[in-house]
Amino acid sequence: MANLSNINNKFLVTTGGNVGINTTSPESKIDVREDANNVYTGYFYNSSTASNAHGINVQTATTNADAYAFRVNSGSNTNALVVKGDANVGIGTASPASVLHIKDNSAGPTQLSIQSNDFTRAEEINFLNPSTSAISG
Numbered sequence: 001m002a003n004l005s006n007i008n009n010k011f012l013v014t015t016g017g018n019v020g021i022n023t024t025s026p027e028s029k030i031d032v033r034e035d036a037n038n039v040y041t042g043y044f045y046n047s048s049t050a051s052n053a054h055g056i057n058v059q060t061a062t063t064n065a066d067a068y069a070f071r072v073n074s075g076s077n078t079n080a081l082v083v084k085g086d087a088n089v090g091i092g093t094a095s096p097a098s099v100l101h102i103k104d105n106s107a108g109p110t111q112l113s114i115q116s117n118d119f120t121r122a123e124e125i126n127f128l129n130p131s132t133s134a135i136s137g
Helices: none
Strands: 011-013 019-021 030-032 068-073 079-084 089-091 100-102 126-128 134-136
Antiparallel strands (some): 079 089
16 A cells, blocks of 8 residues: 655645645645645536536534534635524625625625626516515515
C-alpha cells in the first residue's frame, strides 16, 4: 500500500484522520486550500442527464438551530448564506429568525430583485395560504 501521508505537501492525512489538500495543517476532516485566480477551490460535476442525477448533498444529523448545515462566507469571513440545522435559511445573517431571513448589511435601501426573461408575463410573489389558494402580492 502506498504511503499517502505527504505527497509534495499537496495531499496530507494527519494521524487524527484529517485530510489536507494544499495545506500541511488541515483544520477539519477535509480541508482544501487554493491560492489562484480564475479557478474554483472545488468543482463537482455530474454529467448524467437522468432524472436522479443529483449534485451535492450536505446533511447534518442535528436539527439544532445553532448548528450550521451549510455555510458560505464572504471574503471578510461574514455569513453570505447559511442553512441552519432547523432548516432556516439566512442570507446576510448567521441567525435566521424564520424560514427565509434576508438581511442587507449595506448602507442605503434594502432591495429584493426578481427578474424574468419571459416578457409576456409580469413578475409576482405568491404568498401561499396553507388552507386553499395563493395570495399574490
